[in-house]
Amino acid sequence: MSRGGNPLVELTLWRIREFLREPEALFWVFAFPIVLAFALGLAFGSRPPQSVRIAVERTGQFEPLFSALDSASGLRAVLLDPAAAERELRTGRVALVVVPGEPAVLRFDSTRQESYLARLLVYDALQRAAGRRDVREIRESKVRERGARYIDFLLPGLLGMNIMGTGMWGIGFAIVKTRNQKLLKRLLASPMRKSQYLFSHILARMFFLTLEVVSLLLFGYWVFDVPVRGSAWDIALVVVLGAMTFAGLGLLVASRAQTIEGVSGLMNVVMVPMWICSGVFFAYSNFPDAMQPFIKLLPLTALNDALRAVIIEGMGVAAIGWPLGLMVLWGVACFGVALRVFRWL
Amino acid sequence: MSGFGAERAVPGAVATAILCRGLTKRYGDVVAVDGLDLEVRVGECFGLLGPNGAGKTTTVEILQGLVPADAGAVTILGMTWERDAAELRQRLGSQLQETKLADKLTVRETLKLFRSFYRRGRSVEEVMEMVGLSEKRDTWVVKLSGGQRQRLAVGCALVCEPEILFLDEPTTGLDPQSRRQLWGVIAEFRQRGGTVLLTTHYMEEAERLCDRVAVMDRGRIIALGAPRELVASLGAEHVVEFGLADGGRLDEGDLRRLPGVVNVRTADGKTYLTVRRVHETVPALMQLLAVSGAALSELTTHHATLEDVFLSLTGRHLRDE
Ligand SMILES: Nc1ncnc2c1ncn2[C@@H]1O[C@H](COP(=O)(O)OP(=O)(O)OP(=O)(O)O)[C@@H](O)[C@H]1O
Ligand SMILES: [Mg+2]
Numbered sequence: 293m294s295r296g297g298n299p300l301v302e303l304t305l306w307r308i309r310e311f312l313r314e315p316e317a318l319f320w321v322f323a324f325p326i327v328l329a330f331a332l333g334l335a336f337g338s339r340p341p342q343s344v345r346i347a348v349e350r351t352g353q354f355e356p357l358f359s360a361l362d363s364a365s366g367l368r369a370v371l372l373d374p375a376a377a378e379r380e381l382r383t384g385r386v387a388l389v390v391v392p393g394e395p396a397v398l399r400f401d402s403t404r405q406e407s408y409l410a411r412l413l414v415y416d417a418l419q420r421a422a423g424r425r426d427v428r429e430i431r432e433s434k435v436r437e438r439g440a441r442y443i444d445f446l447l448p449g450l451l452g453m454n455i456m457g458t459g460m461w462g463i464g465f466a467i468v469k470t471r472n473q474k475l476l477k478r479l480l481a482s483p484m485r486k487s488q489y490l491f492s493h494i495l496a497r498m499f500f501l502t503l504e505v506v507s508l509l510l511f512g513y514w515v516f517d518v519p520v521r522g523s524a525w526d527i528a529l530v531v532v533l534g535a536m537t538f539a540g541l542g543l544l545v546a547s548r549a550q551t552i553e554g555v556s557g558l559m560n561v562v563m564v565p566m567w568i569c570s571g572v573f574f575a576y577s578n579f580p581d582a583m584q585p586f587i588k589l590l591p592l593t594a595l596n597d598a599l600r601a602v603i604i605e606g607m608g609v610a611a612i613g614w615p616l617g618l619m620v621l622w623g624v625a626c627f628g629v630a631l632r633v634f635r636w637l
Numbered sequence: 638m639s640g641f642g643a644e645r646a647v648p649g650a651v652a653t654a655i656l657c658r659g660l661t662k663r664y665g666d667v668v669a670v671d672g673l674d675l676e677v678r679v680g681e682c683f684g685l686l687g688p689n690g691a692g693k694t695t696t697v698e699i700l701q702g703l704v705p706a707d708a709g710a711v712t713i714l715g716m717t718w719e720r721d722a723a724e725l726r727q728r729l730g731s732q733l734q735e736t737k738l739a740d741k742l743t744v745r746e747t748l749k750l751f752r753s754f755y756r757r758g759r760s761v762e763e764v765m766e767m768v769g770l771s772e773k774r775d776t777w778v779v780k781l782s783g784g785q786r787q788r789l790a791v792g793c794a795l796v797c798e799p800e801i802l803f804l805d806e807p808t809t810g811l812d813p814q815s816r817r818q819l820w821g822v823i824a825e826f827r828q829r830g831g832t833v834l835l836t837t838h839y840m841e842e843a844e845r846l847c848d849r850v851a852v853m854d855r856g857r858i859i860a861l862g863a864p865r866e867l868v869a870s871l872g873a874e875h876v877v878e879f880g881l882a883d884g885g886r887l888d889e890g891d892l893r894r895l896p897g898v899v900n901v902r903t904a905d906g907k908t909y910l911t912v913r914r915v916h917e918t919v920p921a922l923m924q925l926l927a928v929s930g931a932a933l934s935e936l937t938t939h940h941a942t943l944e945d946v947f948l949s950l951t952g953r954h955l956r957d958e
Contacts, residue, residue, distance in 0.1 A: 296796075302753040306742060313741040313777075473737035478793075481701055481733065483726035484754040637703065 299484060303492030307466065308499060321462075321504055325454045326511050332573075333443040333516050343368045344410045347377040347386040354392045357418070361390065364417035367410070388414060444519070447512040448599035449572040454504055455531065456566065456592050459538030460559055462500065463493050464546035468555040471635075480636050490631075494539055501535045509603070521606030529609055530602050530616070534595040537619045540626030541591065547634040566592035594618040652679040653712075654801050654832040655700060660709035662695050662856075669695040671856030673709070679800075682823070682833040684843040686943060687853030688955050693836040694734050696853075697805050700834070701731055714800060727756055730799030732790045734806050734836075740779040744770050744789055747778060748796055755797035768792040768822055784815025791822055801832045808842060820846060838955055840943040852947055859950050867946045873899040876945050877910040877918055877938045885931030895921045904952055911941065911949070 311317055345368050348358045354371065362369040369390075372380065380386045381399060387410035388400040398414060400407035470476045479489065505527075512518035520527070545562060549555035569576055569583070570592035579587060587593055594615035601607040601615075609616060655677040662670040670692045677683040685693045698704040700711055702718040702725065711718060716725055738747055748761045765771045768788040778786060787807060794802055804823070808816040816839075823833060823846055837843055843850045844864040852860040852867070860867055868874070881887070892901045892910060897918045900911040912918040915938050926933060947955045 296752040296755055296758065297749055299753040302750045306739065306746070306750055309746065310739060310741050470739075474733060474735040475737060475739065477703060478731065478733050478736040478738075481703055481726070481729070481731040482751060482754045482797075483723060483756075 300488045300492060300495070303484075303489060304495045304499075307492055307496035310466070311462070311496070311500065321454070321458050321500065322507060325450050325504070325508055329443070329447055329450050329508070329512065330515065332446055336442040336446075337516075344387050344406060344413065345370065345385065346388045346390065346410050346414065347372045347380055348390045349374050349377050349392060352392045356421070357390060357392050357396065360421035361414060361417055364413060364420075366413050367417065390414060443512070443516045444604050445575070445600070446573065447508070447516070447518050448603050449596050451505060451508055451531075451603075452534065452570070452592055452596040452599050453567060453572045454508065455501065455534045455595065456538045456563060458500065458504060459497060459535050460542035460545065460563060462497060463539050463542035464549075464555055464559060465552070466493065467543070467546040468549050468552055471549075471637075472551055477637050486636070490543070493543075494536070497535055497539055498532070501531065505531050518604075520603055522602030522608070526602045526607075526609050527599075530595070530598045530612075533616060533619050533623070534591075534598070537591050537595070537623040537626070540623045540630060543634070544626045544630040547630045566590050569593070571596050589618070591619055591622040594622075653677070654679045654681070654714060655683075655834060656712040657700065658710050660696065660699060660711070661707045662692075662699060662704065663707055668856050670699065670706070673856065673858060675851065675858070677801075677832060677834055679832055680827075680830055681848045682827055682835065682846050684847035684850035685834070685836040685853055686838065686840070686843050686850050686947070686955070687836075688838060688947075688953070690855075691853040692856040693853055694805055695856075697803055697834065697836055698733070701729065701803055702726075727797065728800045730794035730797060730802045732794045732802075732804050732807055734809075736790065738778050738786065738789060738793070741777050743775050743777055744781070744792075745774040747789060748792055751793040752796040758797040759795065761796070764792045764796050767795060767825065769818060782815075784811050784818065787811060787815065788819060788822065791819065795822075795826065799831065801834065802826055804833065804835045806836055806838070808837065808839065816842070840955070843943055850943065852943070852950065854947075854951055860946060864943055867943060868941050871900065871911050871941050871945060871949060873897075873911045873913045874941050875912050875915045875938060876941050877912055877915060877922065877936070878907060879910075879922070879936040880907045880934045882932040882934045885929075887925065887929060887931060891925055891929075892922075895925065900949060902949055902952065904948060904954065907935075909945065909948060911945065 343366050346361065347370050348354055348361060350371050350373050358369055358371055361367055370386070372389075374391075377386070377389045381389050381401070384404075387404065387406045388398055391397040391399060396418065398411055400411055402408070467476075470479075480486075509518075509520055513520060541562065545558045546555055549558060569579065569587045570590050572592070576584070576587045576593060598612045598615040598619070601612045602609070653676055655675065657673065657675045660670050660673040660675070661668070673692075673696060675696075685696065687693050695704065699706045700713065702711075702722060713725055714728060718725065742750065744765065745761055748764055752758055752761055752764075759767075762771075765774055768791060770785060770788060770792065773781060773785060778789065781789065791804065791807060794804070802823075807823075808819050811819070820842070823835070827833060833846075835843075835846060847864060849861065849863050850867065851858045860870075862870070887908070889901055892898060892908070895910070895918055897913045897915075898910050899913065902909045902911075910918060910922075919936075919938070944955050947953070
């Protein structure tokens with residue numbers, strides 16, 4: 293005669309062990325979001341605007357023109373023969389071609405934004421070189437605020453995406469696998485409580501959630517100086533609520549599927565639209581107005597909005613009642629339906 | 638822990654571990670179980686023997702309350718699934734034919750997990766000892782051999798010190814050595830007074846382990862009794878099995894008139910004579926062959942087994958080999 297362990301603890305340990313012993317899964321959950329944040333953070337990091345490349349034709353009195361333009365800030369001028377200049381303009385390697393003469397002629401494609409910028413800069417530089425004086429004083433004050441850069445937008449989005457992905461995969465995949473290998477049936481033959489089995493999935497999720505959220509936020513803070521303005525409690529509340537919502541969605545998707553292939557297809561159908569529409573990589577305000585009401589109802593949109601509000605803007609949970617309420621609604625609906633239709637065999 | 642079965646069951650109940658009446662289960666047009674009656678006594682090892690698709694798994698899973706029956710009544714240890722499911726689950730041990738245990742848990746972790754579901758039972762150490770996996774305690778399930786995995790599955794069924802052990806083809810696909818190891822585990826469980834319901838399509842296994850067997854075919858029981866009785870019901874103890882080179886034919890009447898022949902049956906191009914004494918029949922058979930000018934392609938003799946019982950009842954083999 294012996295005492296057995298606590299079933300909830302053992303079931304949760306099972307989940308955690310299975311996950312920790314799967315190196316690939318660890319990569320996708322922990323390393324991938326960090327790699328993605330790093331790559332995108334570098335690629336779209338804040339850099340001073342690049343100078344615009346323009347060409348000066350080697351005809352007539354080109355030297356004074358060329359030196360005036362090349363020394364102007366924001367412009368980089370090259371000297372080219374007319375044929376070569378024409379070719380570079382056509383292929384977009386220079387934004388504009390200056391033909392010396394009286395008057396000087398600017399050749400450019402008026403549909404290119406870069407050419408427009410070049411035109412303004414060249415105009416200004418040529419007029420100044422010819423002795424124009426400013427008639428009104430204008431002062432500039434430069435701002436570069438933390439919280440307004442791309443990485444600040446991206447990081448909460450990646451966090452939301454990760455919470456969705458790991459919640460749905462972590463729970464959905466594990467359940468379908470267990471059902472598929474008839475282990476769920478074997479568990480049912482034992483006195484295991486069904487509620488404890490499902491709850492162990494949630495507990496294991498909370499364990500990994502803590503790790504994945506903290507690691508990504510710390511990474512953002514150390515490497516890109518992404519601010520974490522909200523209180524730890526508010527962030528924790530949003531994160532846990534988001535995780536529960538997607539745990540419910542994962543459970544729903546996995547509630548009847550018999551094969552891994554089947555559940556993978558369903559997962560993609562559910563998740564891909566949200567990756568695109570819910571403002572992970574770019575703001576969802578870019579989508580047409582007609583789509584906005586639908587986008588705003590998606591659970592990942594709610595989670596991303598809530599995360600940005602607490603992490604970057606430092607709002608309290610009181611200010612984000614709508615997204616939080618929406619997540620609760622999704623969560624309750626998903627769990628409710630999932631538990632009703634769930635098949636154990 | 639002592640006192641299996643009746644002593645702990647409902648007072649006044651007979652020593653019947655499993656009782657079912659008129660069990661029926663249909664899958665579309667297929668009648669998997671067709672009005673099955675079954676009684677397994679406490680302390681007995683009962684075998685369900687039958688070919689693929691006979692309905693063994695379906696029967697066993699209905700008895701374990703995993704699959705709902707379309708009709709029929711099941712009583713286990715004097716209790717029913719409708720009323721006493723939670724109590725029954727505490728007292729039954731189960732190994733399912735198709736279950737694969739979690740790949741990346743170790744032997745010990747797997748047993749510990751299953752042990753935690755039960756109020757009382759054996760220690761994990763003890764179970765590992767029983768199924769001979771103590772040395773593999775920290776090995777992942779995925780790295781175990783087929784035989785070791787099967788013994789672990791039986792171990793998971795034993796952690797609760799069950800009163801009834803359900804084993805669905807526990808040794809299918811195992812090599813003879815692994816099979817004998819598992820037989821040892823089952824024998825030990827029986828010595829402690831446990832009841833076993835086992836399915837198999839190995840005659841040898843049924844003959845060796847089971848007190849009684851039910852031969853199943855197409856959802857029905859076509860023969861029931863102790864293996865010895867069933868073999869004895871053939872009326873003779875030996876089987877002469879022969880095939881003829883192409884073109885040859887022997888008259889069945891001639892064969893029946895050979896000395897010592899009790900029964901004649903043909904299946905898959907071979908002829909099976911159930912005989913009392915091989916040494917009387919075989920010389921006479923040779924003579925008959927010489928007279929009718931037929932040539933043998935093969936000739937073997939063996940002790941009659943449950944396989945021959947099945948063949949004589951259905952005209953088919955138990956296993957398609
Ligand atoms: N879930 C199911 N859906 C449809 N048909 C099923 C299902 N389970 C079993 N059957 C059918 O019921 C019949 C009995 O199947 P069962 O698994 O009980 O046979 P068995 O005796 O265990 O065979 P085996 O020796 O191959 O394990 C078969 O014809 C099978 O095709
Ligand atoms: Mg079967």
